[in-house]
Amino acid sequence: PPLHTLLNLNEIEEVAKTQVSKKCWAYYFSAGDDLFSKYYNGSVFRSILLRPRVFVDCTQATTATTLLGHRVGTPLYVSPAAMARLAHPDGEAGIAKGISGFGAMQLVSNNASMTPEQIVVDAQPGAVFGWQLYVQTTRAKSEAMLARINKLRAHYKCVVLTLDAPVPGKREMDEKSNLEAQEVVDSASNDKSDTEKRPGGGGVGQQLFWGTAADLTWDTTVPWIRQHTDLPIVLKGVQTHEDAYLAAQYAREHPGSIRAIILSNHGGRALDTAPPAVHTLLEIRKYCPEVFDTIEVWVDGGIKRGTDVVKALCLGAKAIGVGRAALFGLGAGGWKGVERTFEILQGEIETCMKLLGVKDVSELGPRFINSRMVERD
Numbered sequence: 001p002p003l004h005t006l007l008n009l010n011e012i013e014e015v016a017k018t019q020v021s022k023k024c025w026a027y028y029f030s031a032g033d034d035l036f037s038k039y040y041n042g043s044v045f046r047s048i049l050l051r052p053r054v055f056v057d058c059t060q061a062t063t064a065t066t067l068l069g070h071r072v073g074t075p076l077y078v079s080p081a082a083m084a085r086l087a088h089p090d091g092e093a094g095i096a097k098g099i100s101g102f103g104a105m106q107l108v109s110n111n112a113s114m115t116p117e118q119i120v121v122d123a124q125p126g127a128v129f130g131w132q133l134y135v136q137t138t139r140a141k142s143e144a145m146l147a148r149i150n151k152l153r154a155h156y157k158c159v160v161l162t163l164d165a166p167v168p169g170k171r172e173m174d175e176k177s178n179l180e181a182q183e184v185v186d187s188a189s190n191d192k193s194d195t196e197k198r199p200g201g202g203g204v205g206q207q208l209f210w211g212t213a214a215d216l217t218w219d220t221t222v223p224w225i226r227q228h229t230d231l232p233i234v235l236k237g238v239q240t241h242e243d244a245y246l247a248a249q250y251a252r253e254h255p256g257s258i259r260a261i262i263l264s265n266h267g268g269r270a271l272d273t274a275p276p277a278v279h280t281l282l283e284i285r286k287y288c289p290e291v292f293d294t295i296e297v298w299v300d301g302g303i304k305r306g307t308d309v310v311k312a313l314c315l316g317a318k319a320i321g322v323g324r325a326a327l328f329g330l331g332a333g334g335w336k337g338v339e340r341t342f343e344i345l346q347g348e349i350e351t352c353m354k355l356l357g358v359k360d361v362s363e364l365g366p367r368f369i370n371s372r373m374v375e376r377d
C-alpha cells in the first residue's frame with residue numbers, strides 16, 4: 001500500500017513484516033525469553049492517563065528543544081539499532097535521510113551495517129548524530145573507532161556507551177532463524193577477518209555480540225573512554241535509581257564526562273522482566289530527583305504513539321528514542337518509510353500537545369498526567 005495510507009506505527013509494522021526477509025523480521029521483532037519486557041514497555045503507557053487543560057490558545061505548538069546543548073526539532077530520536085541494511089539497502093544513511101526534515105537526532109549502532117563515514121556523507125547541515133559503542137574485548141578496536149568518530153565530530157556529538165547487554169539476551173525467535181554471521185556482518189567496528197573465528201549459529205544477536213566486552217566497571221571504563229575522546233558520554237541501559245544516582249554523582253565529580261543517561265531495557269532484548277523506562281523514571285523522581293538537574297535523562301522502549309512520547313516528557317525525560325519503529329519504517333519503504341514513520345509520530349505529538357493545552361515541550365510536567373497506576377510501587 002502507498003505509505004501515505006498508513007496511519008499509525010502498527011500499520012507500518014505490518015507492512016514491514018511483508019517486505020523484509022524472515023530472518024530480518026526474527027532479528028528485529030525478537031526479544032528476551034517471553035517478550036514480557038518488550039510488550040510491557042508499550043503497555044505501561046496505557047496505565048498512565050493524560051490530564052488535558054482547556055481554555056488555552058494552542059494554535060501553534062512546537063516540539064523544538066535542545067539535547068546536550070544542540071538544537072533539535074523534536075525530542076524524538078532514533079535509538080541505535082544494528083544492521084539497518086537487513087531491512088532495506090538504504091540502511092542507516094536512509095534513516096538519516098528519512099528523519100532529516102524533522103531535525104531529529106540519530107544514534108548510530110556500533111554494529112551498524114554502514115560505516116560512520118558513509119552514514120553522514122549526505123547529512124543535512126545541523127543534523128545531530130551520536131555514536132554508540134559496544135566496548136570490544138580487544139580494546140584497541142574501540143580506540144580506533146573512537147579516533148574515527150573524533151574526526152567526524154562535525155556530525156557525531158556524543159558517544160553512547162551501552163551497558164545493559166554485557167551478554168546478549170536469550171532471543172529464541174532470532175536463534176531459530178539461525179542466521180550465519182557471514183551473510184550479514186558488514187559492520188563498521190568488526191572487521192571481516194573476525195567472522196572466520198566466530199562460532200556459527202545462535203541468531204544475528206549472538207553473532208554480532210561476538211567480541212563484546214563484559215567486564216566494564218565504573219572505575220575503569222569511563223576514564224579510559226575519556227582518554228580517547230572528549231565528546232560527551234551518554235550511558236545507555238540504566239534501569240534503577242541507584243545507577244542513575246551513581247551516573248549523576250560521577251558527572252558532578254568529573255565535569256564534561258557523562259552528560260546524559262538513557263533509561264532503557266534494550267527494547268526487552270536483554271534481561272526479560274527488566275523494568276520499562278517509565279518505572280525507572282518514577283523511581284528517580286521519588287528517590288533522587290536531583291539527577292534531572294545534573295544530567296539529561298533520555299528514555300526508549302515501546303514507543304508507538306505520540307501520547308507515549310508526551311507522557312515520558314511529562315515524567316522528566318528530555319528525549320525519547322525509537323528503535324524498532326525506525327527499522328520497520330525502513331523495511332516498509334526505505335528512507336521514505338522512515339520519513340512516514342516520523343511524520344506520523346510528530347503529528348501525533350503535536351496533536352497531543354494541543355489537546356493538552358500546551359504550546360511548548362518545556363511546559364510539560366507531572367501535572368499533565370495521572371500516573372497513580374504505576375506510581376504505587
Ligand code: FNR
Pocket residue numbers: 027028029041079080081082109110111132162236264265266267268269300301302303321322323324325327
Ligand atoms: C537494538 N538495540 C540496540 N541498542 C544498542 O545500544 N546497540 C545496538 O546495536 C542495538 N541493536 C538493536 C537492534 C535491534 C534490531 C533492535 C530492535 C534494538 C536497542 C535499541 O537501541 C533500543 O533500546 C530499543 O530498540 C528500544 O525499544 P523499541 O523502540 O524497539 O521498542
